[in-house]
Amino acid sequence: MSEIELRNVSKRFTGATAVKRANFTIRDGEFFILVGPSGCGKSTLLNMIVGLEDVSEGEIRIDGQRVNELDPKDRNMAMVFQSYALYPHMSVRDNIAFPLKLAKLSKPEIDRRVARAAQILELDAYLDRKPRALSGGQRQRVAMGRAIVREPSAFLLDEPLSNLDAKLRVQMRTEIARLHNRLGTTTVYVTHDQTEAMTLGDRIAVLRKGEVLQIGTPRALYERPRNLFVAGFIGSPAMNFLPARRAEGRLELPPGALEIPAHNAKQWGTAQGPLIAGFRPEHLRVIGERDVSGLCFAARAEVVEWLGADLFVYFDVALKGFGEMGLPDDLDIQRGDTARHTLVARIDPAHAVNEGDSVRVGLDWRDVQVFDAASGENLTLSNAVNEH
Amino acid sequence: MAGGADHGRTERWVWGAGSVVVIVYALIPVAWILSLSLKRSADLGDNRFFPQLVSLEHYAAVFQDPQFSAALWNSIGIAGISTLAAVLLGMLAAYAIVRLEFPGRRLILAAALSIAMFPPVSIIGPLFNIWRTVGLYDTWAGLILPYITFTLPLAIWILSAFFREIPWDLDKAARVDGATPLKAFVFVIAPLAAPAVFTAAILVFMFAWNDFLFAISLTSTNDARTVPAAIAFFTGSSRFQQPTGAIAAASVVVTLPIIIMVLIFQRRIVAGLTAGAVKG
Numbered sequence: 314m315s316e317i318e319l320r321n322v323s324k325r326f327t328g329a330t331a332v333k334r335a336n337f338t339i340r341d342g343e344f345f346i347l348v349g350p351s352g353c354g355k356s357t358l359l360n361m362i363v364g365l366e367d368v369s370e371g372e373i374r375i376d377g378q379r380v381n382e383l384d385p386k387d388r389n390m391a392m393v394f395q396s397y398a399l400y401p402h403m404s405v406r407d408n409i410a411f412p413l414k415l416a417k418l419s420k421p422e423i424d425r426r427v428a429r430a431a432q433i434l435e436l437d438a439y440l441d442r443k444p445r446a447l448s449g450g451q452r453q454r455v456a457m458g459r460a461i462v463r464e465p466s467a468f469l470l471d472e473p474l475s476n477l478d479a480k481l482r483v484q485m486r487t488e489i490a491r492l493h494n495r496l497g498t499t500t501v502y503v504t505h506d507q508t509e510a511m512t513l514g515d516r517i518a519v520l521r522k523g524e525v526l527q528i529g530t531p532r533a534l535y536e537r538p539r540n541l542f543v544a545g546f547i548g549s550p551a552m553n554f555l556p557a558r559r560a561e562g563r564l565e566l567p568p569g570a571l572e573i574p575a576h577n578a579k580q581w582g583t584a585q586g587p588l589i590a591g592f593r594p595e596h597l598r599v600i601g602e603r604d605v606s607g608l609c610f611a612a613r614a615e616v617v618e619w620l621g622a623d624l625f626v627y628f629d630v631a632l633k634g635f636g637e638m639g640l641p642d643d644l645d646i647q648r649g650d651t652a653r654h655t656l657v658a659r660i661d662p663a664h665a666v667n668e669g670d671s672v673r674v675g676l677d678w679r680d681v682q683v684f685d686a687a688s689g690e691n692l693t694l695s696n697a698v699n700e701h
Numbered sequence: 702m703a704g705g706a707d708h709g710r711t712e713r714w715v716w717g718a719g720s721v722v723v724i725v726y727a728l729i730p731v732a733w734i735l736s737l738s739l740k741r742s743a744d745l746g747d748n749r750f751f752p753q754l755v756s757l758e759h760y761a762a763v764f765q766d767p768q769f770s771a772a773l774w775n776s777i778g779i780a781g782i783s784t785l786a787a788v789l790l791g792m793l794a795a796y797a798i799v800r801l802e803f804p805g806r807r808l809i810l811a812a813a814l815s816i817a818m819f820p821p822v823s824i825i826g827p828l829f830n831i832w833r834t835v836g837l838y839d840t841w842a843g844l845i846l847p848y849i850t851f852t853l854p855l856a857i858w859i860l861s862a863f864f865r866e867i868p869w870d871l872d873k874a875a876r877v878d879g880a881t882p883l884k885a886f887v888f889v890i891a892p893l894a895a896p897a898v899f900t901a902a903i904l905v906f907m908f909a910w911n912d913f914l915f916a917i918s919l920t921s922t923n924d925a926r927t928v929p930a931a932i933a934f935f936t937g938s939s940r941f942q943q944p945t946g947a948i949a950a951a952s953v954v955v956t957l958p959i960i961i962m963v964l965i966f967q968r969r970i971v972a973g974l975t976a977g978a979v980k981g
Contacts (some may be wrong), residue, residue, distance in 0.1 A: 387878045391878075394873070398868065398874035402892045638839065
């Protein structure tokens with residue numbers, strides 16, 4: 314049980330800054346996620362918390378105690394590695410017991426704790442096997458077992474599921490969630506997968522290029538992303554983006570204009586540069602001929618994906634007259650080219666839409682978030698919604 | 702397919718025949734020595750490959766010779782200590798070179814290799830003089846030091862190639878699990894490096910055990926003379942007799958430990974030698 318506090322923590326490697334002034338507190342018992350594309354510094358941050366990397370600048374405090382100079386072995390944290398890092402020459406039992414032996418616990422106590430961990434993780438039958446005789450999921454569980462036997466003050470997990478196949482990943486994800494509910498230990502979880510982040514986290518920190526962009530609950534990140542990167546990174550399929558222009562009382566988009574009430578338009582401040590409008594796939598509705606509220610336009614369904622509970626319809630929008638959008642390239646959403654852009658709508662599968670059909674699509678102004686194209690800042694958010 | 706099977710058989714046959722040729726070529730001298738050692742003194746010059754009558758008289762003679770038992774003891778002690786020291790130092794050095802960031806680690810590896818390539822015969826003269834001055838001449842330490850010097854580079858190279866294959870995460874995991882750097886090395890890294898350690902140990906041991914050059918030049922009495930050197934000092938039972946039988950018997954005796962060791966650790970040696978060659 315402990316609270317982990319980062320105060321302006323920076324990490325510099327020769328010539329490069331891996332983490333820039335990270336400043337946040339992970340609350341006691343919280344499931345905290347560090348998420349971001351590869352190379353964003355999330356693993357470095359984790360390694361600094363556990364003590365495997367030195368802190369270049371700033372301070373890390375655990376329950377108010379500065380730990381910058383504390384050796385990893387004295388921090389009483391447990392870590393699960395992406396590679397699991399099981400000791401190949403030891404049996405499962407010895408792997409799990411290793412931290413306890415180092416802590417010089419008595420033999421009966423070690424046996425008791427190993428048995429309990431094995432029972433929680435359903436490893437009883439494999440205790441005498443070597444790691445190489447286990448499947449990926451079992452190895453993952455052994456790594457978890459080695460972490461929980463110590464009853465540590467915090468769990469640190471570095472992409473623990475990325476070596477598993479898709480089905481097992483979902484299964485282990487729920488197991489980790491259940492384990493956290495059961496043990497209530499502060500957990501820091503690093504991942505590049507936004508689905509894992511959204512499903513597991515109490516709170517999520519989105520990192521990019523060493524900077525913490527936003528910290529908040531999954532819902533806050535989804536509904537009120539502070540900038541273009543967070544907006545595009547969180548959510549699957551990703552948010553739709555279109556270049557936009559301000560006009561008198563309206564927001565002009567390539568397929569048409571949206572009437573915006575005056576006091577809402579004011580919120581966007583006086584930014585004069587090009588804008589980017591973002592809206593979630595579920596905010597694009599298929600509407601009837603008579604419905605004229607908000608922005609309505611006709612489009613041709615290019616690709617239709619039916620997933621049972623969801624129906625995704627992809628259609629192209631010509632960018633006529635609008636310049637190209639400067640979306641961050643590490644977002645990996647380049648749907649379209651300079652002339653057209655692909656949007657995706659998540660609609661009720663009750664609509665029978667087939668590829669090639671022409672559909673009328675509607676968008677409400679309340680569902681549109683407006684970003685400054687230059688800074689990426691979300692202009693729709695009422696001034697500085699800071700959640701820490 | 703019949704053709705494919707035929708092809709496979711021919712190939713196997715060629716490889717098999719090749720192996721037999723190599724083995725016979727390599728082992729005939731050994732068999733000859735073995736045969737000599739088992740002949741009676743009177744039969745030594747009978748030009749037969751198999752002894753007419755097997756006799757252990759040369760073995761008995763060799764073991765009764767106080768010079769030989771002293772030499773055997775020296776050989777075991779000197780080779781053993783050299784091996785232990787070279788492997789231990791090599792492990793620590795290789796681990797540091799692989800795991801620690803410090804300037805000049807490549808230079809250290811290159812320098813180590815250049816020492817291993819240095820012809821020993823070129824330093825024998827100076828070493829002889831230095832050892833006599835500092836009092837290391839004809840002592841165990843006087844032989845152990847050059848043996849360590851010439852085998853340490855080999856040990857470092859074998860071990861560092863192997864350590865490189867051991868994932869970093871294991872060190873990190875051990876550290877987070879509560880181990881000091883030394884404990885992480887002893888409990889996690891060293892056991893995993895066992896194949897490389899065996900390989901290095903056997904190669905170092907063979908170097909020290911077989912060495913003749915240093916042994917003959919830097920020793921003068923039974924205090925430190927090892928078996929290869931001692932064999933050269935064998936005399937026959939009379940002035941007019943060649944000590945052929947005794948030399949053969951002594952050679953067999955000193956060859957046996959090496960053969961036994963290699964046979965026991967064969968698999969591990971192969972694993973150690975090929976480590977780093979292929980990503981496993």
